[in-house]
Amino acid sequence: MFTYKRPNEISSTAGESFLADGPTNEVLDVYASVKLFQSENILVSSGPSPPAVQAGEPLNGQLEMPESTNHDEEDLHREMDTLTGQAAGTFPVIQPGRFPSHQPENQVPAVQPPRQNREHNWKQIGKTECTTTCGKGSQYPIFHCVNRITHEEVPESYCDSSTKPIPEEEACNLFPCPAFWDIGEWSECSKTCGLGMQHRQILCRQIYANRTLTVQQYRCHHLEKPETTSTCQLKICSEWQIRTEWTSCSVPCGVGQRTRDVKCVSNLGDIVDDEECNMKLRPNDIENCDMGPCAKSWFLTEWSDRCSAECGDGVRTRSVVCMTNHVSSLPLEGCGNNRPSETTPCNNGPCAGKVEWFAGSWTQCSTECGSGTQQREVICVRKTEGHFDVLNPYECSYLERPPSQQSCYLKPCGSKWFHTEWSTCSKSCEGGFRVREVRCLSDDMTTSTQCDPQLKPEEKEPCNTQDCIPEIDENCKDKYYNCNVVVQARLCVYTYYKTACCASCTRVANRQSGFLGRR
Structure with missing residues (x-):
């Protein structure tokens, strides 16, 4: 049985203590709630002494952050120093059986509430998983009710719920998350038509303690660097030109089609692909034409x-x-x-x-x-x-x-x-x-x-490739010797001369007919 001894807080400078008849062969778990006001404090533990931690040193093998030339990286270092160092100097450890001869006047005494059931008590069996995999997360100790002798877990009703320690938040995974490229939006195109350029900003960033910090770009060397410039084209500067008139209709009758030549021409006068002109404004290069019924x-x-x-x-x-x-x-x-x-x-x-x-x-x-x-x-x-x-x-x-x-x-x-x-x-x-x-x-x-x-x-x-053979009419003869004068005077159109000079007028008519046919 342990006896708790607490001296007069006003007149005594001695500290609090636990007294028991010994020896004991059991492992003892002692929990003390202590509020620290000074850099030198008393830590009571039944286990091995924790290693002394110097202010500003890495905790749990944390890699030291390289020097930075910007304010965000300096903030990242200060944040890690605060979490890992806590305060200047080391924490002295008091082993079981050794107690200080006096307690500082402003020291708050550790109070052990009375136990309702001495056969069971609360014991820390582990910690929760860290809330993040990197960049400073949180975790909490896990307390279960156990048998004081066998240390086997028992239902929580076996322990006094009022004495269950309150889990306090602990920092974990303090190392920064991997750096990444933070990509900005593209700027406006440098030209209102035709090919131009646009730019965007990229930053190497790291997340720590729920803060996104800008770091030097060499920290992102393991990642492919995104492009910061790109070509752009808001609209096409070329225009449509009609190069020829409409062709004839494709059919001699009925409904057909006719065409004309339409080209996309650049501002230099060169013929370019149609895609470089606004297709919505392209003039028609084909249309129907009606040549009447067939x-x-x-x-x-x-x-x-x-x-x-x-x-x-x-x-x-x-x-x-x-x-x-x-x-x-x-x-x-x-x-x-x-x-x-x-x-x-x-x-x-x-x-x-x-x-x-x-x-x-x-x-x-x-x-x-x-x-x-x-x-x-x-x-x-x-x-x-x-x-x-x-x-x-x-x-x-x-x-x-x-x-x-x-x-x-x-x-x-x-x-x-x-x-x-x-x-x-x-x-x-x-x-x-x-x-x-x-x-x-x-x-x-x-x-x-x-x-x-x-x-x-x-x-x-x-x-009808055969030659034209004129028909000979025995009744068609010239009655006058000078019928050639009638022909020259073009008098064959009159019935009298056509009959009087029948042969001459007929020959002239046949020649004119053959000439027109050959045309």
Whole structure:
């Protein structure tokens, strides 16, 4: 049992003490609440003496901060010195069994509250985790109720809650956090248009004691330094220029397009990429043009290469469609009822004389393109040189019968060349020309660009290349010897002179007609 002894505070200069009959074989935990007023104090502990700490020395292996040339780094050093040094001099340690002979007059005595249960007491078993990993954090001691003899933890109700020590904040992780680059905002661009420059400020910073301090840049040498300058461009100084007039319309009739040349030009007069000009202000370089209504004509594909029958008579096919014709020389009229034929006869020669199944030609596919069905007639025949003899089907039963119905894929839904009929020849003799329009059309009869250019039909060809032969009229003769005077005086326009000098006037008329035709 320990006896607490406290002398008269007014007349005695002796200190407080604990007295007990000894010896004891147990480890004793003594907690004293002491308020320090002087640099020299008394610390009572039952454990080993803590190391003396000199003022201004690093604590717990803390690295010493290098010298700094700015005020923030000096503040960082002073902050660390205050935490690690606390006060000048060392703290004397009093070992168990040795007590000072007197107590300073202004010393506040340590008071041990009475224990309700002497078998258990409060014991510090550790500390909380530090609130930060660097830059000065806080942690607090953790007290648990333990058995005084076995030191095993017991429920807190076993100890007097009024005697539980109040955890006091302790500084931890005093070393500064790693330095980092603090990046400022970009400045305004140095130019209002075109390429310019902009700048920003970067600082090497460290955090300590919830304060962000500016330090010398060499502390951030382990980090990639951000760029402090950059190019910028608020707007483009180039402008749009129209270099050519509108072209002619792309079609002789109907709705087509016309174009013109629009370029982006720099302030030096050079043609630059369009992106350097404001695309919202770009003048149109293409527009529609209407050249009036067009004629309609029949457009035809070429005949198919394959005959529908392998031998004997068959047919070849082509596609026919009525569409607007852009050839301006044709009259403005519709296609009419004279639709060109879509089939033409063909014959691959006589068939050999033998008994076999004869399959007629397939009907046209049920669709114009893609998948469909088609039928044909299948009969048993004996082929001869001039004809077929139809036999009973059992005569061909030993042969595999061809199908009479099948799925078909007439053509891929792609594009083919269509053309109109030839126009009238421009001249009746001595060589003229005729034209037709050729278009690439898809299966839905819309204009396409997917046709093979090498298969495109001709759009113009010569015609009526024979010489012009004037007709001789025996009744057309000159009645006067000086009809050349009538011709020179241009009197052939009158009926009398045209009859009296018929031959001369006719020759002149033919020459003028031939000249105009050659033009």
